[in-house]
Amino acid sequence: MTWQHLELNMAGAAEHMDVVYLDYNATAPLRPEALEATLDALRSVGNASSVHQAGRGAASRVDLARQRLARLLGCAPGELVFTSGATEANNLALRAVHSGGGGAIVTTVVEHPAVLEAARAITTGGRGRLIELPVNRDGAIELGPLEAACQRGPVSIVSAMLANNETGVLTDLTPVIKLTREAGALVHTDATQYVGRLPLDLSELDVDLLSLSAHKFGGPQGVGALFVRRGVPFPHRPLLLGGGQERGWRAGTLNVPGIAGLGAAAEAVRVRLHDEAARVAGLRDALEAGLTSRLPGCRINGIKSPRLPGVTSVTFPDIPADAVLAAMPDVAASDGSACASGAPSPSHVLLAMGLSREDADSTVRFSLGYATTEHDIERALDTVVRTVREVRRLMGTSAEP
Template identity: 60%
Template sequence: MGRTGVDPLIYLDYNATAPVRPEALAATTKALTAVGNASSVHAAGRDAALAVNQARERVAALLACSPNELIFTSGATEANNLALRSAARPGQSLVISAVEHPAVTEAAVAVADAAGSKVHTVGVHRDGTLRLEELEEALATSPALVSIMAANNETGVLSDLDLVVKIAHEAGALVHSDATQLVGRLPIDLRRLQLDLLSLSGHKFGAPQGVGILYVRRGTMPAIRPLVHGGGHERGRRPGTLNVPGIVGLGAAAEAAARCLDQEAARIRSLRDRFETAVMTALPGTRRNGHPDLRLPGVASLTFDGLPADAMLAAMPAIAASEGSACAAGAMEPSRVLLAMGLSRDEAECTIRFSLGYATTADDIDSAIRHVIDAARRVHAALYPNTTTTASGTARGQEGPRRHDA
């Protein structure tokens, strides 16, 4: 992963998309050279169908569920829409959290409007964890569905899905989780967890972009209502010719992730902690966002005091990181996730998300530490010229402007 004439790119944006795993690339490439529609009855079609079924089994093994509980989609956005549309009931509300991905928040509003119902939003604490007392209050409205993400895409904070499922089921509501950031990074056991629906995108853990899954727990879910019409694919629940190469790549990525999930998570967590400690030690004004322990192993959301994220990113072109959700790139408003956690607008605008993954190395992290610290000092010098900076990064002298206006 390099660029001509400049420092090699250090990729720390796995929450946006992970590099395609070698196993997935090989499997996808091989599938691309084969011919055959998985719905055709001739030999080529049967071979394609067999490849799809093998991929379904591999994803089911990663999720600890039955293969026939999985519906292939184009990604989690489609899966989220399919789940919420199918679970909605006229007059019954939907319950979501204040930090959901737009693929859930916008879908929930659209579905509720169509059903003549409401969306209840549950807040979070300063550390990003769910306000369970607000969830219990929202459940008093007898909602059809509760949709709570498994892990936040900006902070990595984990939801207590066991408790959410217990509380929601006791109130008679179905439970869906957008698990896009969790799957392939931490273990999940759907036989034990008892979620009714779950969405994922393969590209978050090394599959090609453009393929995902909707899990539907057998025996507890109303009939899936397709978003589009025009065929009996996926047992009539998701019409359209199957993306065989993408599905095969998803299966290969799932198998590769499952092979060393615990060891990989421990290694990545160690690298992330090393990165955070070094940066926050060198730049004392830097703060970490989200619960220190209840989060994904590879996510570091850091607020650089008085240093705008866009200026920081421009000052370290060798680092691939993000101001927040990749789906919000280009938006003029600060992260609503961070605002929901109680950060000010200024703080949110000075926050960068670094996300590590399976291919991140110790050398990557050591180099990233140097780039980040150097960028922070150069941005500080440019924005606050009347101050001096100590070796540790703290400023002395006249205070410069605190707010950055684009």
């Protein structure tokens, strides 16, 4: 891809490109501010751990990014640990807290694999208990099993995502935090899809740990952060050893260009978040209205729950999602989590919400973002409707539910 094409994409002029990009939950286009900050750092030399002038210049970029991210999150800069992304942050949070038998890890069945697989690995071989909480048909956590788990105890940590990566369903963490506090456990949230999409203030949201990735809100790929609330009894168990970077939490030379880009994206989000969220929600609603009115039988998953403004999970009964996606290469969407692409089994999230395997395999996720335009939605609607009708015709399936 040429720089000219990249600049057009970042400016939101998707109509000048071949593909309508509706896969922001996989990764968002790099914001212009993030590109500029990343390139500026790449042109410079210096290790942020070095004490000479070049090193101090690199360290100043890291400090600025930490301050910018802290302003977006409503926390102190010293409460942020830079990582390679939310996957590392999730693993660090769970492994550091869990003492291997000292208490259960409690999470939900709809978490991202970066939480579920880490929790399962940590608790295998008798090294502790893992409790996976169910959700209802709208994707909301069932609080009864959480209350029972906390009462049985002991519990070391409860991890519940703020926004689901496949359906966009939001989690009301208030009752989760209350029950967890009563059990004397820590609260972690995977906020990967939430940060940069809706306002977040960690001075009000009383979680102990929070994970995020820059590339979900327009920063570079390969960089993220873990929020660790000051004063939390967080055992010092880093995943990576061999250096004292990030106050001993994460060894290795800091990714200064990536961190600088993260900070610039965070600042751009902070000043535009409310307007962007409202605009994107309107585009999402227009997409859903067009699909449900023009394609009999298609269903929106999680629509009765509060959702992220730019995410819709749409089931087209009786036709495989991969067939729909393959037949419309000019629309970039997904049939589930990007981190589970190629998996032979259907979405664990949709199955947990009560969908059949057939319906789960017939579901497409569209995710919009800051650069999505009305023209994108018009093009996507025409393409999706035409494609679904054609696939239905070729497969001989009915257009009715």
